[in-house]
Amino acid sequence: MESVACIVIPGFAPFEFGVACEAFGIDRSDQGVPNFDFRVVTPDPGIVPSKLGFSLNVDADLSFAYEADVVVVSPVPHEYWADLDERVLDVVRHAAARGAWLLSVCSGSFVLAAAGVLDGRRATTHWMYADRMAAMYPQIDVDPDVLYVQDGRIITSAGTAAGLDACLHLLRLELGAEITNTIARRMVVPPQRDGGQAQFIGSPLPVTASLSLAPVADWALQNLCGELTVEQLAARAHMSPRTFARRFKADYGTTPAAWLARQRIIHAQRLLEQTDLGLDAIAADCGFGSAAVLRQNFARTLGTTPTAYRARFACVDAAAS
Incomplete structure (x- = not known):
């Protein structure tokens, strides 16, 4: 795992987007952690507004995501769920077909669902949206209670901090427990929360x-x-x-x-x-x-x-x- 593309679209959630940046975009080589070629990408490069009134200037289009080892999909506003950009869906389908890792944070799972890559699989999303996902995509086994789900090389996670748990899970699979513990210590978070834990306690x-x-x-x-x-x-x-x-x-x-x-x-x-x-x-x-x-x-x-x-x-x- 050497390259990571994080897809953002208008209305992206800043915290969940920041989770991907923190997990894959920080230089920790001084502690023996390998660097990733991490890039933020979007269908139309330029100013991408967040849902909180500020914008992100994204220079890269989706080209890099067609080759990245990991494609991260940040949350998507609910008003976009029924009409997602076909260019983003094509990237997701292509990543699944070539065996890249796909990781969604919170409502980013709706992008994976719309692309069809979750059909016949178990997945999760934020508990507030789980019923909606199950109704829109009955072919998906939606688990509303867990922090994250790995099904093959696709990882879906619940809201906010659960996205960080999912990222650490992927890092543990690819880099091993000790390096992942080093990353978690730098983040000042526990490295051992399991995907099967409840979304809220x-x-x-x-x-x-x-x-x-x-x-x-x-x-x-x-x-x-x-x-x-x-x-x-x-x-x-x-x-x-x-x-x-x-x-x-x-x-x-x-x-x-x-x-x-x-x-x-x-x-x-x-x-x-x-x-x-x-x-x-x-x-x-x-x-x-x-x-x-x-x-x-x-x-x-x-x-x-x-x-x-x-x-x-x-x-x-x-x-x-």
Whole structure:
């Protein structure tokens, strides 16, 4: 993945557009992150107005998007959904046909839907627009509850910050966990939010610090090698298992079991990248118990094997040791 085109049209949403710029357009080579050839493109170069009363001067037409490794589609105002620019739709179809990555942020998914590349696929968008998308495009399996969905080489995301989660997910697939963690640290955001988490949670902030589950989650991260259970975690939180599970899902947008499984995968990714430990040792350190279970979880979550992942993302020092 070397080149990224971000498509904007009149009425674009500045924050969501900025998400793509932050994820793919910043020079972080001083921290070992590869630079991308990132360009903002539009059907008619010149002044492109945002929905907030200011404009963007875009010099590039859509030509670059026909060759880019990643095509990002920023949000599209609802008044355009029924009459989208055919030139943009052609770029999207072409990207899907040649196997490029397609990533939409928020209502940008309506562009992918109109182009037909989401037919027969699972996708998401902002929860406010999910019913509208399902009605307009019944051939799409619209999931209104999740942060983002990857179906093949197409990633659709929910609103605002979920677009950043989707970008980090793509970066993790292409660059590995450690480099993506470096990017996330520069952004001062958590790198581990999973696509299956809820778009909104019951308690964005704990009522009081004493009720926060963060200390329990931190303890779990330090003890992934153990056979962690809801009962154990609930005991540390001084709650019943039922109350703990309910509070955890309200605070984290997912179940304790799903959260733990994801953290174990992330830990395994980092060990595969940074060490030459064998699969059995990595499985034990991550709490999977055996290499076979590690392989099963890796295949289900990342669509690859631990060995293939290591071959692609191993750091030079680890690979040479």
